[in-house]
Amino acid sequence: MFNPARTETAAPAMTGFLATRALAPVGNAVQERAGHERASQKLVETQKLLQERLAPQRRVVHAGDVIYQSGERFGNLYILNSGLFKIVNLSADGREQVVGLKFRGDWLGFDGIAGGHYSCDAVAMDTGEVWVVSYESLLAACLAEPALLQVFHTAMSREISHDRDSLMSVCTLPADARVADFLRYWAESLAERGMRTDQITLRMTRAEIGNYLGMTLESVSRALSRLARDKVIEFVEKGRRDVQIPDVSALSAFVQRCLAPAPALLQ
Numbered sequence: 001m002f003n004p005a006r007t008e009t010a011a012p013a014m015t016g017f018l019a020t021r022a023l024a025p026v027g028n029a030v031q032e033r034a035g036h037e038r039a040s041q042k043l044v045e046t047q048k049l050l051q052e053r054l055a056p057q058r059r060v061v062h063a064g065d066v067i068y069q070s071g072e073r074f075g076n077l078y079i080l081n082s083g084l085f086k087i088v089n090l091s092a093d094g095r096e097q098v099v100g101l102k103f104r105g106d107w108l109g110f111d112g113i114a115g116g117h118y119s120c121d122a123v124a125m126d127t128g129e130v131w132v133v134s135y136e137s138l139l140a141a142c143l144a145e146p147a148l149l150q151v152f153h154t155a156m157s158r159e160i161s162h163d164r165d166s167l168m169s170v171c172t173l174p175a176d177a178r179v180a181d182f183l184r185y186w187a188e189s190l191a192e193r194g195m196r197t198d199q200i201t202l203r204m205t206r207a208e209i210g211n212y213l214g215m216t217l218e219s220v221s222r223a224l225s226r227l228a229r230d231k232v233i234e235f236v237e238k239g240r241r242d243v244q245i246p247d248v249s250a251l252s253a254f255v256q257r258c259l260a261p262a263p264a265l266l267q
Contacts, residue, residue, distance in 0.1 A: 040194035043105045046151055050079060053145050054138065056131035061124040063203075067108070069121050074112030076132050080104055083128015084203050088121040098204075098212040100163075103189045107155040125203040170214050177258035178213050179223035183233065183243070184251040191248070199236065199244045230254065 050056065056079065061067065067078055070090055080102050087100035087108070099120065102108055112118040113135070142149040169181050187197040204212070210220045227233045232250045236242035245251065 037194075039192035043193055047079075047081065047105065049147060049151065050131065050133075053141055053148055054131075054133050056133045059130050059132055060127070061130060062127050063124055065124040067122045067124070067130060068112070068118045070117075070119055072112075072118050074109070074116050074118055075135060076109060077135055077138060078108040078122065079131040079133060080106050080108065081129040081131055083130075084125045085128075086123050086125055086204070086208070088123055089119070090121070096211070098208055100166075101186075101189075101212070104193045104195075107159070110156060110159060173255070174258055175215055175219050176223040176226055177255045178215065179209070179220060180227060180232065180251045180254045180258070182209065182213060183227075183245065184248060184255070187245050187248045187251070197245060197248055199242060202241050202243060227251075227254065 058081075059067070061083060067085075068076075082104055085102040085106075085108060086098050087102065089097045089099045091097060102122075108122045108130070109118065111120055138148070138152065142152060165185075169178060173181060183200075186200060186202075190200065191197045202209070206220045206224075207217045209215075210217045213220070215223075224233070228235060232245075232254050234244040234246070236244055
């Protein structure tokens with residue numbers, strides 16, 4: 001599970017995948033929309049396959065509900081059918097660290113496979129539904145249905161990939177760009193699931209966002225204010241939890257501007 005020593009000072013250089021993503025030109029809107037539609041359709045097909053082959057137990061959750069805790073004996077995996085979850089790790093000195101966000105279609109509980117116990121807490125951030133799948137039953141079903149094994153491996157691969165990207169963002173992006181990239185990821189995750197992205201409700205407090213991104217609450221607030229001043233986002237009401245994003249690609253462009261080298265001073 002991704003849990004770096006998060007610091008507010010980012011390295012000045014960008015390398016690897018994140019550099020390619022952040023510095024690439026803004027993609028064609030039509031192609032991006034088509035890609036999101038394909039991802040949404042693939043998710044629907046995957047959820048249908050899981051429902052038919054595994055007959056998972058459905059469980060409705062509400063904000064604050066915990067479906068498993070660190071140290072609890074591993075036995076089930078959980079597939080998020082709706083809603084939003086945060087994954088929380090507890091440090092040795094008792095501090096809580098938000099180490100992951102889970103959206104519809106994501107799997108929860110992979111951290112328990114290796115050691116036989118979950119290493120984090122999975123906490124619901126709003127009303128939703130999770131599908132409970134026995135790990136032993138899943139393995140047996142995968143033997144009989146190769147398509148299920150592919151789905152299982154794909155879910156694990158996506159989690160590894162996202163953990164890597166999150167680590168790159170935290171370790172290499174300056175503070176303002178980190179918040180912009182966080183909002184971009186949130187919006188694109190919704191788009192890939194067929195949900196609206198022009199307005200999102202942040203289910204996290206400024207303190208939780210800062211905890212996740214390795215920033216102080218004040219730095220998160222300043223970054224959001226700068227994004228609003230630059231017209232990249234708009235706040236719908238005084239609570240500032242509902243955020244309008246007129247153009248998701250503008251968030252990527254903002255990250256690029258933050259990374260652009262400062263112009264040389266005239267001699």
